[in-house]
Amino acid sequence: MNNDKWLKGVFKDVQKGLEHELHRASSGVEHAPTKGDIHEDSWIEVLRNYLPNRYGINKGIVIDSKGNKSDQIDIVIFDPQYTPMLLIQQGHKYIPAEAVYAVFECKPTFNKEYLEYAGEKSRSVRSLIRTSVSIATASGTIPPKTPHNIICGILAAKCDWAEGVKSESFNKNLPTTTNCLLDIGCSLEGGAFVSENKGIEKHQSDTNLMYFLFTLLAKLQSLGTVAAIDWKAYANILRES
Structure with a gap:
C-alpha cells in the first residue's frame, strides 16, 4: 500500500473514533452540563494525545x-x-x-449563536493583562518578550450549515473583531x-480532525515559548492596603 494512503487511513480511523465518542455523548446523556463535560473531555483527550508534552491542556479560568x-x-x-496553574479552588x-x-x-x-459565544469567550481571555520580564541566562540577559497573540478557536462535532465551513453563512457569522476573532476551529462533519x-x-x-491538529501544531510552533x-506583580496582590 502507498505510504500516504496508509497514513491517511489511520487519520480517518482516529476521526471516526472521536465522532463515535461525541455522538455517544450527545445521544446517551440527557443532562446538559454532563453532556458538555463529555464533549470537552473527549477533545481534551485528543489534544493530549497529539500535542507535545510541553503543553498543558485542561479546563480552567484565566486570571x-x-x-x-x-x-x-x-x-x-x-x-x-x-508558569504553572496558580491554584485549584472548588474544582476550578x-x-x-x-x-x-x-x-x-x-x-x-457550528452555528451563529455558538460562533458568537466562542468569540465572547475569546474576548474574556484576550482582554486580560499579561506581564513580561527579562531573563538572566549564562549568555547574558534576555530582554522582556512581547506577549504573543493568544490563539482562540471553537471545536464541534457537527455544523448547522449544509455546506459546512465553506458556506456563506459561516463566513458571515465568523467573529472578525480583534479580541473576538476565532483563529482556528474544527467541526468533524x-x-x-x-x-x-x-x-x-x-x-x-x-x-x-487531522488537518485541524496539524494546523494547530503549526500555529503553536510559531509562538515559541511564552x-x-x-511574579512580583502577582505578589503585589497580597500586600495589605
Whole structure:
C-alpha cells in the first residue's frame, strides 16, 4: 500500500473514533452540563494525545496580576513548566494569562449563536493583562518578550450549515473583531478552518480532525515559548492596603 494512503487511513480511523465518542455523548446523556463535560473531555483527550508534552491542556479560568479573570474556558493550552496553574479552588483551575498559548470553546455544532459565544469567550481571555520580564541566562540577559497573540478557536462535532465551513453563512457569522476573532476551529462533519495572513483557509474532507491538529501544531510552533511572567506583580496582590 502507498505510504500516504496508509497514513491517511489511520487519520480517518482516529476521526471516526472521536465522532463515535461525541455522538455517544450527545445521544446517551440527557443532562446538559454532563453532556458538555463529555464533549470537552473527549477533545481534551485528543489534544493530549497529539500535542507535545510541553503543553498543558485542561479546563480552567484565566486570571491576571490585577485580579481580573476570564469566563470559564472549556480548553486552555498553557505552559506548565515556567508558569504553572496558580491554584485549584472548588474544582476550578486558575491559570495565569501569561501562560496561555490557546483557548477553545467546545460546542455540539457550528452555528451563529455558538460562533458568537466562542468569540465572547475569546474576548474574556484576550482582554486580560499579561506581564513580561527579562531573563538572566549564562549568555547574558534576555530582554522582556512581547506577549504573543493568544490563539482562540471553537471545536464541534457537527455544523448547522449544509455546506459546512465553506458556506456563506459561516463566513458571515465568523467573529472578525480583534479580541473576538476565532483563529482556528474544527467541526468533524463540517470542516476545519484556520486564519492565515492571506485570509481564512478552509478544509473539508473525512480527515478534518487531522488537518485541524496539524494546523494547530503549526500555529503553536510559531509562538515559541511564552514570555517570562513577572511574579512580583502577582505578589503585589497580597500586600495589605
